[in-house]
Amino acid sequence: MSVETEEQARSISRGEAEAELEKEWGERPSLRSWFSTVDHKRIGRRYMVTAGIFFILAGTDAMILRTQLARPNATVLSPEAYDQLFTMHGTAMIFLFSTPMFFGFGNFLVPLLIGARDMAFPRLNAFGYWVFAFSGIVMFASQMVGRAPDGGWFGYVPLTDTPYSSGINLDVYSLGLLFLGVSTTAGAINFIVTTVKMRAPGMSLNRVPLFVWAIVGTSFMVIFALPALNVANVMLFLDRRFGAHFFDPAHGGSTLLWQHLFWIFGHPDVYIIVMPALGIVSAVLPAFCRRGVVAYPLMVLAIVTISIISFGVWVHHMFATGLPQLSYSFFSAASTLITIPSGIQIFAWLFTMLRGRIVVRTPFLFVVGFIVTFVLGGFTGVMFAITAFDQQVTDSYFVVAHFHYVLFGGAVFPMIAGIYYWLPKFTGRMYAEKLSRWAFWLVFIGFNTTFMPMHVSGLLGMPRRIYTYPGDLGWDLWNFISTVGAYILAVGLLLVLIGVLHAIRRGRPAPDDPWGGDTLEWATTSPPRPYNFVTVPKVHSVHPMWDERTTAALATDPPLPDHQAMTTSELDGREEGAVEMPEESLLPLVTALGILVVVLGVLWGWYWFAGAGALLIFGTVARWMWPPERSPEEAGVAS
């Protein structure tokens, strides 16, 4: 900061500075601003609400599936309806709920945790949200008209290819996921750049909060994994629509190519889903153990290791395809080893609890629930890494049980912990403790009642994805228990929802720092002002809010004026200078609409319509990026 700024700052009082910032950053509530906002907090909340709605839809699918499976030979659903429901349940939970929900958390929290005023690219952020929302709407709309994808969430060819799948169903799948991929990639790039360049001065890499590390690890996995899925989906679409032969063995193609590409994406994707959740656990625990998470360097190492090894284990999804034994033993070893970094994290959390002073509140309860269920999912995970055992139980209900323990236990429990923990920041209100404890116990009991019996039905030989089953194989009792559990779980989740809605409408106004948290989001008001921080925080340790140097400086340092944010150096967070941040804009929305037009045009085969969309995109982006008019002196021209 230049000398002039500091003088200015001293001359006006803090109150005036805040009013000034409010004018610069505040968005007047209007319809236009609802569409044009680039505030990471509004966008983050929007991500979470939208993903939450998709969760309710995909969860309703699951309830209908469980109802069909409650008794043998049931006829609640036709086979076609069952296939669409289970495909949409999986696809939506993976792509439209988990990752966007955590991107919502990340959007809201990453700038706050690193002491920044916004994401590095606020408009790109808004664009990412609109693309996500539109792609989700397209995919769920296909379900409303009974044309939803029906090839399972990993859409194996040849079943999903011509001639075995006609109709628009799988085109919705391939195009919808490509469309969504634009959003995910944009979000991942934004998270990395934000973390690399926008951290508060003093926040060197060894002081970055673990949640931010987790989001960055996740984003790197997205950058390298998502292209494989995108390529696979382009090939699938070309095969189906234009008669290409990528996956057609009769013309030199290969069906296993799809599986390789899909799982090169698909296995990292498991960690793309779970890793932010593990980050939430690391963020929530310190407040309720009254101490930082132990072994910070090991935790960071674990995150980095998982991000890398997750690319070397994909073949364990293909252990029954008859590949050479040697490749099985390699991928089996890698898949076994990847549990070690997860184990490190589990024990670090346990020792954090053991060496801390525990305060039991609902977020903490959900963390405990997470540890119990995630550990169980980890055990079955190791079992699936062992090829011989995998070959026996893969594609049975045992694997259904396993990945629900990992994904629901590993991702949804921490997610709910995070919702309760950060509700004061998200909404400015506190939740009701008693209701939330009921919610916890119902979710915990309901979850285990639903998925524990699936281990048994799987071992008893029940394959997954069957729309019904005969009554004489010993599966009926276990399925009935599962269904009962699913209803208990649904009630528990409903209580979570009611708790959040109740907090928003009637909740007690939240203080700025209700938990005594250790990271910078607790230095802001609840909810944070549009500019987040009046002054740029100075970080001296990994727990800045427990550090008097930081808190003292926050109260006395001069404000950073105007529509600016601070950039710092990549590794040690040295201050580099302030940059002007972009203003709100409708361009991101229009660009996203352009892509929507392209996707719908291609989907329906109206290629002229898609062409019009492409023109719209080009025009909007050209305008978006157009440099401002500058005088020669300002731009700098050689004489």
Added chain:
Amino acid sequence: MTAVTEKATSPRLLSAEMPSGRTTGWWGMILFVTTEATVFAAMLGSYFYVRFQSGPQWPPPPLEDPKLMKVIIMTAVLLPSSVPVMWAERGIRKGQRWRLRAGLAITLVLGLSFLGLQAWEYSEDLKKHTLTTDAYSSLFYSITSLHGFHVAVGLLMVGWLLAASLRGSFGYRRHERVRLTAIYWHFVDVVWVAIFISLYLSPRL
């Protein structure tokens, strides 16, 4: 207008908008190019996977090895096109707008020639095989046209940049968009080398 100019040229803002070190834009473009490179890696990986799953003859008969003549010319046109971009970027760093404009114009011509040659090459290839002939052809056309699409996007960026530079937005203080476009163009160039080796040279090995 004067107020805006004053605000924009105040010493604080000038220093504020030119932070030292790498910019967010630079990092964003590098990451974008990285994920794009992974897309091409996945495509070329698929190409080699299908190749090693298929019989001893590659490309599968009755197709012959792709002809090299035109492709070598295409390579000779595209590869050097990075040079004027570099030259233009160096120029604008010194505030020489004419170098920026001239460099971009040369790149535009080279890039357009590449696309023209590719269209000519396609018109002859398509007589022998199309996207729907077999898996090899599907891969051949999808990889080359994906790259062609990237060249086209790169040309749109270069053309757009040329238009902006004619309006006079860039100088030694402000030229980040030039730098980012250059990164993208170099990437498109480098990918072509990988495609040229994989699709055109490797079948002859």
Added chain:
Amino acid sequence: MGQSHPRQRPWRLSIVLLSLLLAGCARQQQSTLHASGAGAQRIEGLWWLLFWISMAVFAEVMLILGWALWRRRRATARIKGGDAIGAITVLGVAVPLVILVAAYGLGLRDLNALAAPGQKPDVTVEVIGHQWWWEIHYPDSAGAVTANEMHIPVGEPVRVRLRTADVQHSFWVPQLMPKTDLIAGKVNETWLQTDRAGTYRAQCAEYCGKQHAFMALRVVAEPRTAFDAWVASTAQPATGTLTAAQQRGRQVFEQSSCASCHTIRGTSAVGEVGPDLTTIGSRWSIGAGAAPNDAGHLGGWIVNSQTIKPGNAMPPQPVAAQDLQDLLSYLQSLK
């Protein structure tokens, strides 16, 4: 592989107890915990080993968690230091590494054991997956072909060659052997071996479309002599003597659309779309587990199979009432 797996002995009691609990009421068996085949028995042993290791580690985690919660100190000041890196390295890295390496090693041993049977198989069965039924060939016989039912001799390994006519399926006889997929453009191989005569239910284990739920297969293990007799009789064309009604039924079959999709060896029906029906009268079910094989269901199937197994390839057949009676009588005579 008559002797039980050595590793499973210590767990014998638990297996018996839990198995009784788990599947006591089942009338058919498709359970990995009632293994009869050499391969599946190994995996059953492996499962119980992994199960008990998991329980031990789970107990350890729960102990630490319980201890942390139980001895909860009063919430006052924050705590600094005490990074526990040593403890985490031991409990989170060293101990798991030992367990994982051991489990991996045992798993590798089992994988090798699954790779090939102890002796060279004498019998080969070819399995071709269709949406949604199994075509079974005995290539070494004089043309024995059947559907959704496989016979194997007891006490010797059987080679099973797997391919698919359409989409991906997976061949899984839980009591005998882990899965192997049927992949378009590829021939996979597995093997079966059991010492226990009996019938074992199997079911397609890779989602293959609408009727993935009804793509069942019955494996019948029987002594070698019975097996040889069965193969020989299955290889026979349908040339038995027919009653007048059956004779008329055969004509109906040959002259109606039946023959364009189905084969009955020894007649003019040589269709290749649906299952070979030369021995339809002796099979355990129709529609690969969709319905029991009796006159009522078979009649219903012929008239409109879409009500029994929606989406299957066979269109409804408008057959006159008397023709249907004759047809049923003929089909049931084909053993």
